[in-house]
Amino acid sequence: MDHYIALNRDAAAIYSSQFPSMVIDVVPNFAPLPEVSKPTLDPRIRSGFVFAGRLTPEKGIKWLLEHWPSGEPLTIYGDGPLKGLVAAAANTAHSGISFKGQIPQADLAKAVARAEALILPSLWREGKPTVMLEALASGTPVLLSNAVAEGDLLEAAGAGITFEAGVSSSSLVHAIDALRAGASGFISRARHLYESEYSEQIWLERIGGVYERARTKARLRAIR
Template identity: 40%
Template sequence: MRIVVAHNRYREAQPSGENTIVDAEIGQLTAAGVEVLPFLRSSDEIPSMSKAAKALLPISPIWAPKAQQDLDRLLVEHRPDVLHLHNPYPLISPWVVRTAHRRGVPVVQTVHNYRQVCSSGLYFRDGVICQDCRGRALGVPAIVHRCYRGSRAQSALMATTLAVHRPTWKSVDRFIALTSAVADHLRDYGIPDERIVVKPNAIPDPGTPAPLGDGFLFLGRLSPEKGLDLLLEAWRRHPDGALGPLRIAGDGELRPLVEAAAAERGDVTFLGPLDRAGVRAALTASAVVLATSTWHDVLPTVIIEALASGRPVLGTALGGIPYLVGADTPREPAGTGPAAVASVPAGGATGPAIPAGIESGDAGWVVAPDPAALAAALPVARAHAAARSASARTRYERTFHPDVVTRRLLDTYKAVTPTAPPHH
């Protein structure tokens, strides 16, 4: 099987779980014997572009003519079975769907965010969840509020792109929804059930987990939607040192907020941006990973990394976080699937009963995105971390391991290749 993987990489200065997942998926497919033809562009290319190329940037989200020419040559030369699209913005454009269909190549897209509808892709604005553009032919609120890159002009362009490409998206042969919540988003957009497959991401197996460390780890973009304000407010409700260390790793616009917290308290450490070895060391040193997003975070890669390392997760009950920790659905009967991992009773093997308002899953806990709720959950997570470590690793093995996920992905490709209708 020959697959083109198309992805516009996010800037390397801004840590991206999506970039990590695409790289890992290419490796997993190659290991499974698939011939992968990467069709990659990077937003880091923009500063070094020629003046002529930069002049065309405003229309790139709609059309991106150079990308279409390059892709068309690739399709004609290699005759792939499927084009698998991830992020098309800004240098690839959704137009690649039309380019592929013109050559009779079916298209699968992994939906990593909400950008079929939302110009920022986040359903998040001014510190709160926002879905003002749902159901609109043109996302006027996105233009009014400068939702794309803080620019009214660029927001108008993105809103126009989403309107122009509504028929393009609706022609995609299969959508991969990373969770059931994303599948609901696609149905709301008008995609029929038979063209939606729920398949989470995978990360490479890091091997047998190291013994638990102590304290908590936040690892991700230091941006408002990741809930750093929420986390730090909840943390300050406990005396300095009462919960063990809080390590915060990453970079972004809220870095000064984190640096101030680290200067203010002895139990907060700012690790800065980390390479892969640094991430592994930070996970090893910690007992619980935090995912405190205040938006409907689709499928935070850091949670899968935590589970693979046998670290339970304390997160907010938004987006894909409940799904990841196994707190989104009733437990299945024993032995019937991932949710059948042996669970810890409410009181755990040791320690107090888990208070109301803290929802428990096989691999961790979720709470409302509220400082008081998170503050109440922090000592519970610390007390029960050891009891959840093994089931966190088991959830990874059964649901997010590359062997499991790659089989699902190959099945998705096979489903569109024999029966894909010709496109004109």
């Protein structure tokens, strides 16, 4: 093998520690532009927060329900074994939580594009979920737990904020407040991060570079 491809730096570091001689290229996945391809830059048009994903313990949905600030608008999309728990929370007076279940992808993209932020409260280590890339494509910032890979890059780009899921709600509340304090900037930077890191064109350039380096190595071996 000439090259191995990792989807994020965390995975590359794990492989590298086990196989020091391995040549690893980091090539993140891409997300196509949603139908709502032009981001809504005015934060006054956006409203509430969105969770979209599997309703399972490791995704942090139970923790989110237990620590979500009372009265803050949160809309949950998805299905899974904790569906009943989510539905019950949505029926609680003044919780601010609504549950929509699974909806068509095009409708979900529109809902994410209208949100103040996408929330990823994962408790277990995971890579960058596709829904996160889709949110960035629509200019929607991301509030993500520190269990999601490369949250530091998202923060450095000014496209989102990390918080500590699995502990108290104070970190989440602080992230919400900080996001709102600079809402318009987060929106524009989210879209910029998508265009510079997670668009189809960027992916094609990166994967093309991997193939070219592999071909060059093969030619050099053939000459020897």
